[in-house]
Amino acid sequence: MNKAHLSRAAAPGAAVLCAVPLLCLPAAAAPVEPFRAGFRPADSGAKIIKETRVGRLGRDLTVRTPNLDVPVKVRVLLPKGWRKNAARTWPVLYAYSGGSDDYRSWTKNSRIEQWAAKYDAIVVMPEAASSSYTNWWNGGKRGNPRWETFHTKDVIQLIERNYRANKRRSAVGVSAGGMGAMKYAARNPRMYKFVAALSSPLWMTGPGIPASTALTAITQSQSVWDIFGDPVIDRANWERNDPYVLAKGLRGTKIYFSAGTTGKAGPGDPEVSPLDVGLSGEQIVGELNRAFDERLDKLGIKHTANLYGDGRHNWPAWRRIMKDLWPKLMKSLNAEKIG
Template identity: 55%
Template sequence: MSRQARRPSRSARNGGGPPRRRSLRGGALAAVMVASLGATATGTAQARTYALKAADTGARITKTTKLSARQVDVTIDSPSLGKSVKTRILLPANWSAGATTTWPVLYAYHGGQDDYTSWTRNTDIEAWAAQYNVIVVMPEASNGSYADWFNYGKGGTPKWETFHTTEVRQLMERNYRAGALRAAIGNSSGAQGAFSYAARHRGMFKHVASLSGLLSMRSPGIPALLMFTNAGNGQDPFAIWGIPWVDDANWKSYDPAAQAEKLRGTKLFFSSGTTGKPGPGDPNVAPWDIGLLSEIAIGANNIEFRKTLDRLGVPYTASIYKDGRHNWPAWTREAKSVWPALMASISARRL
């Protein structure tokens, strides 16, 4: 069924009488809600978009695809991005659309050169989530670096931070009963994004977890590394945060280390390898493999970030391990280990 399905003429609908037209439209709306929200069969429920609430920016869900009984993909038309992108949702077994209660929610952010399917494709996050009454939201982030782009001081699209922290959040809360008890986890650039969002939107998350994230963005050599990486992803590296040092105020505003005091009151977990050697489950690659070399830099960066927190007296939990490549085998181990703490922080109970 297309979103703008053709309707019959007024005479065919109600014989020309407006009261019956209103009754039918109200009944159809209720039927759409019941059919699309309560269905258990796998398939696409585009009709559901008629009943959904928009975000304050006008962002709206235009398509809903039910992948399984508790896994849903939604397409979001985002004014902040100037395009439509997808978000994957895991719903708990006790979830229902008509409930008067809300559910705690975990946002899982993916790394660069990946997409919203990353967490379900590379981990057992579905099984981890199924043990708790928690909603898990995995939004698209592309290679947007989890920022509202500076665009040489002009602003404008893409606004990935606004998409994640306003549009996706409001759409989940207004249409999927996501509550105000929130946590976030991310790998690589998604880890930096989780910590940046927690600092820039103080109180939004009860707990944030970083898996091999660059948490001190302005440390020596790190701006050049970020610029090189984003250029390799086909982006204009100067458009994201601005030109290093020239636009330092904007860089600083996104830098978790520079904003560390604002992380006080949020539970923090961060992890990374340090040796540049393969860990358990890692592929057998050459010593000069980029996944090994990059983790050396990230490990040193995480140690520096830890020193910043120590100096400020901001509490944290860190897992600075030795061997481990910048890849999913290490991130899966760390994510699985911190999962119970993330659930406890948002009062997600076991089912």
């Protein structure tokens, strides 16, 4: 496997979504493993080629798919009482990571394992590898990597066909992952019961955002043109990836989004310089969320906008939000409390 081949899937546009200049680091690619019999493939031919236990209820899956150039990981948290041969099925929460994180970020940076253990639902955390949650444009040639197809087709089908998951789904994402969750929900109406985005850039074609995205990518030796295309010539493709433009597709889905707006640290955030990019970046994201709020109001689409003021673009802020948000996500799945 040559370096260029690996970078296409593992480090696509490291800063790109980061629509604000935040660190985005590539995730390591999983080694190719022989296909393990007993797992049903997705329609595309995507396969689970390895399953590893993580604790008592966790599973790390290695998935090989024609939509990506290398195998990638998916972390799954199973509820108490789950059995592969059970007669019943379980609802699913899909949790998407930010641009600098990987499939392990939710378990490393939040209390998601403890939260999940209290409810009768499956939690799925797929790799995103700084993907910008899109099928890459590649100068109009498209082709791999097709991250959106991987997330919305391959992963969902593999979980439903192999882990007793049903079609009652909700989704939550932080930073770029929230943009991805909101975009996926808008492009696939009724795919999720509830979609939540925390500190996410929800207006990708907003004033100055394509230029900021492109500039950030250049500083990381990446090309936004490979991912979304030229912001002017290929604007239609940018709009196909913009929750603000796609907002009409959210009608009928329960919607929640949150962001800080002041550029100041919130309770529990680290002490940093007033010029810290996590503060200024969150303030920009807050303005994009404010515009998204107004857009949904004009469309008459019900939603909850938590524009909470002080808060940095970081996990301490998201953990504060998730403490109250988690029960609402579980309620949307009709998941019973079991612990």
